[in-house]
Amino acid sequence: MSPQPLTHTPVDEDAQDLQLVEAIRGGDTQAWAKLITKHQDRVYATCVRMVHNRDLAADLAQDSFVKIIQGIGSFDGRAKFSTWMTRVVMNVCLSKLRSEKLRRHASLERMGQTTQTGDSEAARPQFEQTREPAANAGVEEHEDRERVLTALRYLDPEHRAVLILCDCRGLAYEQIADVLGVAVGTVKSRLFRARNALREAVEALAEGRPVRKSEGV
Amino acid sequence: MTQRQEPNPEKSPAPLNEAAMLDWVEERLSRIEQSKLAAASGRAGVAQRVAQMQANRRVLTNLPEEHAPPELMERVLAALEREALLELAGDDSQSGPIPISSVPVQRPSGLRWERRLPGMALAAGIALLAVGGVYWAMVLRSPAVQPGPAIPGPIAQADPRPMGLPDSTMTADSTEGATAMATATAPVADNLVGENGVSSRLAAAMSSTQRSRPVDAAEAMALAREGRLVMRVLARNTRNIGQVEELAAAKSTRPWRLTPGVPGEVLAAVLPVEPLVGPLAEGQMDRPLFASREPGKALALMSGLIGPGAAAAPLPVAFRAEDRVKATYIADVSDSDRSLDNLRRTFAERLRATVVFEALDAAPMLPATTDPDAVLWWTQGPQTWTGRVAVPVVVEQR
Numbered sequence: 001m002s003p004q005p006l007t008h009t010p011v012d013e014d015a016q017d018l019q020l021v022e023a024i025r026g027g028d029t030q031a032w033a034k035l036i037t038k039h040q041d042r043v044y045a046t047c048v049r050m051v052h053n054r055d056l057a058a059d060l061a062q063d064s065f066v067k068i069i070q071g072i073g074s075f076d077g078r079a080k081f082s083t084w085m086t087r088v089v090m091n092v093c094l095s096k097l098r099s100e101k102l103r104r105h106a107s108l109e110r111m112g113q114t115t116q117t118g119d120s121e122a123a124r125p126q127f128e129q130t131r132e133p134a135a136n137a138g139v140e141e142h143e144d145r146e147r148v149l150t151a152l153r154y155l156d157p158e159h160r161a162v163l164i165l166c167d168c169r170g171l172a173y174e175q176i177a178d179v180l181g182v183a184v185g186t187v188k189s190r191l192f193r194a195r196n197a198l199r200e201a202v203e204a205l206a207e208g209r210p211v212r213k214s215e216g217v
Numbered sequence: 218m219t220q221r222q223e224p225n226p227e228k229s230p231a232p233l234n235e236a237a238m239l240d241w242v243e244e245r246l247s248r249i250e251q252s253k254l255a256a257a258s259g260r261a262g263v264a265q266r267v268a269q270m271q272a273n274r275r276v277l278t279n280l281p282e283e284h285a286p287p288e289l290m291e292r293v294l295a296a297l298e299r300e301a302l303l304e305l306a307g308d309d310s311q312s313g314p315i316p317i318s319s320v321p322v323q324r325p326s327g328l329r330w331e332r333r334l335p336g337m338a339l340a341a342g343i344a345l346l347a348v349g350g351v352y353w354a355m356v357l358r359s360p361a362v363q364p365g366p367a368i369p370g371p372i373a374q375a376d377p378r379p380m381g382l383p384d385s386t387m388t389a390d391s392t393e394g395a396t397a398m399a400t401a402t403a404p405v406a407d408n409l410v411g412e413n414g415v416s417s418r419l420a421a422a423m424s425s426t427q428r429s430r431p432v433d434a435a436e437a438m439a440l441a442r443e444g445r446l447v448m449r450v451l452a453r454n455t456r457n458i459g460q461v462e463e464l465a466a467a468k469s470t471r472p473w474r475l476t477p478g479v480p481g482e483v484l485a486a487v488l489p490v491e492p493l494v495g496p497l498a499e500g501q502m503d504r505p506l507f508a509s510r511e512p513g514k515a516l517a518l519m520s521g522l523i524g525p526g527a528a529a530a531p532l533p534v535a536f537r538a539e540d541r542v543k544a545t546y547i548a549d550v551s552d553s554d555r556s557l558d559n560l561r562r563t564f565a566e567r568l569r570a571t572v573v574f575e576a577l578d579a580a581p582m583l584p585a586t587t588d589p590d591a592v593l594w595w596t597q598g599p600q601t602w603t604g605r606v607a608v609p610v611v612v613e614q615r
Contacts (some may be wrong), residue, residue: 032297036290045283058286065293068301148276167277185236192235195242195270202273 012208019080024072036065039082042169043089049164050093059094064089079178086169087179090161097157151201154211159194166191233258242270291343350561351436356552356604434561438554441606444580448548448561449489450612452570455543458612461567465546472556476584479545479609483581544612547583552604560608568612583607 014216020038023031043064068088075084124181152160158180165176176191204211237254240246246254256264325360432440440446465475550556 032294033290036293040285040289041283042222044285044289048283049280054286057283058289058292059287061285062292062296065289066296069293069297093302144272145276145280148273149280151273152277163277167274168280170278188239189235192239192242195239195273196266198273199269203269 013081014080018077021072021075021081024069032069035069039085040065043085046086046089046164046169047093049152049168050090050157050160051096054148056096059090061089064092067092080175083171083175083178086165086171086175087181090165090179094157094161097160101157147202147205148198151198151205151211154201155194155197158190159197162187162191162193163198233260238267241267242274244271248469271409313454350583388425432574432576434558434574436576438552438557438606440574440576440606441550442552442558442604444583444607446606447483447575447577447578447609447611448564449487449575450564450568450570450610451572451573451615452543452568452612453615455568455570455612455614456569457545461564464563465565471559472551472553473548473560474549475610477544477546477551479547479611480582480584484608484611486577486581487575487609541613541615542611543614544610546610546612548608548610550608552606557606557608560610564610564612570612581609583609 016038017035020031020035024035040061044057044061047060047064048054051057051060064085068085071088075081152163155163162176163182165171165179166173171179173184173187173191176187180187182190201211203209234254234257237246241251251264251267307341432446437446462475462477464471465473485557548560550560561574564570565572
């Protein structure tokens, strides 16, 4: 039996979100702070995984919360509030990534060349350089994590989004479909292709080859 | 796949069931299902690839938690406040991406030329003061103190008729004399050139064909401004001339002042040259009938009048008018018709005279005024700071 993915927000948690939403709609300014406090880590983490830059992730998280609070009147309650909020966050991140796609590819190519030469230090993602390895993580695990995160940056934003929503956030396919605004079948197909692309990128980085766009399995 | 298989044109592998493969990657298939799926894929190394995907998935699943920076809350609230202010200002911020940070652009108010108005006003004021100063300097420096043209004034023949002389009808006896005189005009004129200015200027006046003409009061002021006006006072009795001088000398608000004397060239310009025609009338011998003031020259000129044949001798062109001139002044008058009229009326009333204005063709050279009040004009009251003109005044007894 495959473990059930972390897909569902506890009922009480969703109920709390709805109460905060109602309070915000009623003009309770303190509810804003509660809402931000409750979800800021999750929002920030999503942004970090998407852009691999903490400073940029903080800006995107700020923008996301502003959009969430300003657009909270448009939340109709058909989906969970967390799902709706994640949609806003992903839209902000995807918009940013699309706008910087060309520039990011140029920098990644340079990182790929340096990786070929064996300069692992330069190939590290920016944010990884500022973080220390987890206390219990082995060196090998640390290297694997670095390689995966580096490879993740070579993926298209859509592939990156599905992987983060599925693997990092633990959302179900239906929730991912709601967030991205696509069908569930599209989510599955895109997710498999994203995994395959990530695999190829990790393999290329391990072998010192230039990372190419994902091809068929 | 590490080893790519060349596509077999006879037996191409079936397309992967991506959903099933996804289930395999996410460990939702049993081992049997996995084996069937691997065999159905027709590709070698599928299992290894799936294993790699699974490993990557575990890495992503086990990433450490990320904590938001502590200032994120404040940043969000500050951004919300900015958006609220923008909305109050009418900015539709929701139509576009929310900027991370925005600073309202403060534009300078008003048009560019409005900001320069104070400087322009100051410059205009300074320019106005400068122009005004130049204007008043030019106006107050009346033509009387400025050197005029060096040429002598023309002969003023206001009255073509010789004054005090019989009619200039030529008699038969005087015809020859007149002819001789006419032909001798030039040599006589040359002989009159002497040291004193009067003689030379008289010669110039004799040779000049310019004439003055009477003018009315309306034209008089304009001529005065040009320095071409002269006032002739024709009085039967000039003994009251002292009263006029006293009036002029009194410290008052009278708009004119008198400086005694005018140069000889002025007299030559304003008084008619009266050629003697015919014999001298009786009683005229004792008069200075010649222009020269020097006794020697006068005697030489008189020689033709003495002795036999005196009538045939060329007679000098007599400048007779000097004997009837009783007083001459340079009147420093305020530049206004009223002031000029006041000057005229004063002479007319005090001397019971006929005052006429005459125009000269050219402005004579007049001496600078010696009146301290005129020189130190700025020490007087502002009511006196007006333009002034110089008008020669010739008081004649008729």
